[in-house]
Amino acid sequence: MTLRVLICDDHLIVRQGIKQILAEAEDLRVMGEAANGPDALRLTRAGRESGEGPDVVLLDIAMPQRDGLDVLKALKTEFPKLPVLMLSTYPDRQYAVRSLKLGAAGYLNKSADSEQMIDAIRLVARGQLFITPSVAELLAGAVGAGGRKAEDDQPLHERLSHREYQVFQLLAGGRSVGEIAEQLSLSPNTVSTYRTRVLEKTGVRNDVELALFAVRMDLLQP
Template sequence: MTRVVVVDDQTLVRQGIRGLLDVAGIDVVGEADDGAAALDTITEVEPDVVLLDLRMPGHDGIWALEQLRDRGMDVPVLVLTTFDDDTLVLEALRAGARGYLLKDVTLDQLTRAVETLAGGGTMIAPSITDRLVRAVQSGASPVGADAPPVQELTEREVEVLRLVAEGYNNREISEVLYLAEGTVKNHVSTILVKLCARDRTNAVLRALHDGILR
């Protein structure tokens, strides 16, 4: 059973998410109401996935993401928020979020996202991806200004990366492309190296920034 920590400053929202995930067979093993409490809870229970709101009093979600990254705590974080402005989306993904959904998702969509991140994948709502593309087209950079240059990807690597951007995990990619799962894993590893990316979400951002994915 996938183990989740829910971070949101509203008690009713946390209770609601817990109830829904219980129905879906996902175990909520901890709750927190701000970024600082989230770090303590994550350290204590070591969840498979963290559901994180962004706007919270005290230490917010971006602060929590940056702390997790700086401390080397490699837990997949799915942002679940009502805020979809371009700046927040870019901040969260730069800080290490591996998924970004709005709170108007269905239970099925939320469950799929949680399981996708637990399996090593990424999940960004299509509407959010569209906003990222528009932000890049308007000149906003989804990666740091000092990001190193990328290496050219093969056609197969681009195919794999496109499916990664759509939220597919390695097993699903192997089924779509008729490849062994180990081969897909090797392609993903090579993509991360070539794009100088720390994870799958960052690889998608680099690909958008450099025009590899459009």
């Protein structure tokens, strides 16, 4: 059986590299490429309607217009059984657990070798989770012996919702409320509300302290 793979990454050279990797496997075929979030959703929907949709979606975290985590949420809402393997250049601790909580079938750093990527695609296509040892360690830290850790034991940034974390990242990166509103297609008032929640949950007083918190926790995007 040939597995159809949709590659979603905004860098052409990365997509070309992944295509070369997948060409080494006779049972894998690239059925499409997306350079932004909306295209990833459009190609998946169109493929599903035609009966030639992806069996696995390779989805970059840092997608333009609509980021990878937003796309992941939409895909899992519309196609709950579709395996989505997240790709990232960010350290695992920034997004791995968050991605898995949103329904990702696995999280793979782009520094992984070609064999690991091929194995990961085959594994998630069979309905299994792909978890590297480093991600397994993060998951163990996020879950206590009796279940999920009590909120008081969680790192402050892990208490943020997905949207709050997006706003947190952008604020820490020096973006204004207006710029964030435009990027996330939200009203400035809504972004201000999220900003207030982020400051409260992280225990800082302003954007400067928020940026310092992000640096201290190594959470700034490259």
